[in-house]
Amino acid sequence: MTAEAPKSPPFADADALVVALGTRARAAAKRLAAATTGAKAAALRAAARQLRAQAPAILDANARDMAAGAAGGLGPAMLDRLRLDATRLGAIADAVEAVAALPDPVGAEIDRTERPNGLVLSRVRVPLGVVGIIYESRPNVTADAAALGLMAGNAVILRGGSEAAHSNRAIHAALAAGLSESGLPEDAVQLVPTQDRAAVGALLRAQGLIDIIIPRGGKGLVARVQDEARVPVLAHLDGINHLYIDAAADPAQAVELAVNAKMRRTGICGATETILIDRAYPAPLAIVDALVRAGCEVRGDARIAALSPHIARAEAGDWDCEYLDAIVSIATVDGLDGALAHIDAHSSHHTDAIVTEDAATAERFLSAVDSAIVMHNASTQFADGGEFGLGAEIGIATGRLHARGPVALEGLTTYKWLVRGSGQTRP
């Protein structure tokens, strides 16, 4: 820790710190809820300019995190997530500007009805209020989450991982400078000023001060948040995603989709982890071969393993494993019903897809699979807010309440009912 970031903040304890942060956030949220689209967009553009202007300080802070991470034994994947350079920082600033250009959800009318007694009812979107985001090593989340939260009219409290503490403080300083320039309250985006883990517990208990907590990170973080939180949580769990190759799949398309769904990027939550192949599908070997050629380790059931010496036998645990790596499990299933039964038993309800030329089978799959995203003849790697045209996302919600799938600006709002009358009394 450095001088500008005291390890012991001037608060009696973590709860007192969070009360202070939450009270300031609540006051800022009131002002943000009334802010115009233009004011919010201008603030984000100013924040993007500050990110570019303060690049030297941000990259310097990041270098300190990288050095500490390397000395502390962070693995190469973690170090890569942590690392910023001029290109990556430019992309972060671009992303903030892109959010500024998105349609403002606040004030949008969801529906409107007129009752027989003349009352006119409408639902309009309003901000959620105060959003807490607890995340791990990626410093870009500091800017992304702040931008999305603010554009939806919310005050944001950010709690990043200790390995990115210097980077996060530097990015936050740039954002705060942008807000300050623009006239929106600086407290619209606050960074928890300590890495003390007790602060996370205090955030999770801050009912009334924080309206929703969004955890972004690995299983351990999400599990802790879900277990401890008294504040509602919008969680992103595993992506144990399936690609089902139906008997009626186009064989060339099946190969292309299997390789893309698994191998385009293996570490993202939309990557396919298990391929299900209909026993009646004529060309399973071509799929396996293409995956092996693409560098994928294949773990198959007995029938698949018998196809090629390159295939290991899957063990029971493979069907419930989110590899996030160049490994795939492949099971043989008996038609659509077999695929649905396997998905029902093993899917994490994130994204599941079918490949088939049979429209009726496709529609049955789309209807029967109870996952946040269900696809037909498309790569599961499309599970992404940007690819869905939402502009950006704060995460992919795998729960059932409030928002499901990619969560963007709309998911960071709620609504209120407006009732316009002319003196109606209720009989």
Next chain:
Amino acid sequence: MTAEAPKSPPFADADALVVALGTRARAAAKRLAAATTGAKAAALRAAARQLRAQAPAILDANARDMAAGAAGGLGPAMLDRLRLDATRLGAIADAVEAVAALPDPVGAEIDRTERPNGLVLSRVRVPLGVVGIIYESRPNVTADAAALGLMAGNAVILRGGSEAAHSNRAIHAALAAGLSESGLPEDAVQLVPTQDRAAVGALLRAQGLIDIIIPRGGKGLVARVQDEARVPVLAHLDGINHLYIDAAADPAQAVELAVNAKMRRTGICGATETILIDRAYPAPLAIVDALVRAGCEVRGDARIAALSPHIARAEAGDWDCEYLDAIVSIATVDGLDGALAHIDAHSSHHTDAIVTEDAATAERFLSAVDSAIVMHNASTQFADGGEFGLGAEIGIATGRLHARGPVALEGLTTYKWLVRGSGQTRP
């Protein structure tokens, strides 16, 4: 407890009981999610027929609850909530049939977009899954909640109050007979077979088995549920509702709305509890007099209390009190900004209303008040799912997540994303 309802169910403990209930509910929910609108409506009509056919048994069971309640010292208001007669039971059956006639939300398309790469995305409504409802003395909730839950494609687990245990079992038996006739799974609607309070705790901890808990009852119940629940909760808190009489209000309308908003029924959550009168409003005495004539106790601030000997002085606690009775607090405020400040400080964010002929003032109020329902020139007593045209409601949500205000069929659903492609891979 009687022979047909053993005090010790055949389970090791409350958790084992809830696992059994939840597992059966989950299986039923899978079948319900695929049930057609016609099948669900037919099941509800059969349930309504059974409620009518089994009226003697239900009224007999209710008489036992009433006798036990009277002997146990339940107050007249509680006994009235508990009491069934032929008319009330007929209304319960009618309400079940009315739900059967509502538009089915399941399968409805929320939106649809086509991406430049040809992917077609749509969001369609799907059931939430398993809904747990924990409620107190009103036995009609057993039928109402079951009907709404089922029509939205959910399995329902009901846990009623011990004072209505016989009535609830008899109503549940009729519903189960209707479901059984219709071919939908009987486990679609289960009643927790014990009044052991540990069962409530087990329901609140049943993550993975229950998707949402809806408490319906007094503050003590809702507070316990919110405090203990690990399952998401859709809660209905206080209705500390305000009616603001602006300087530009029509005086005759102001009197009518004030009397209706407060006095039409004083015990419902949409009743006004505090009236705010603009210092510039010319005729506050007429409002006070009309309320007093209607039988209302008025507690005013110094200025209001000076208007009439019938007015007591309000104490500080009055501004935060949900009377649910023929009592109103009245404060003088300085125009719209004063009203907004008072509402911000004291509203429970349920329903707040303005009376004014000034359209710009009305729109400022509608925009600035952050409550689930905000009204202009209408009685707060309209805060009701039926009055909103939703057909029925499972409650009025005062939280910010998932659903807000009157929650009906749509609020008992979530959505999934469908992605229809033609072989697209992600670059």
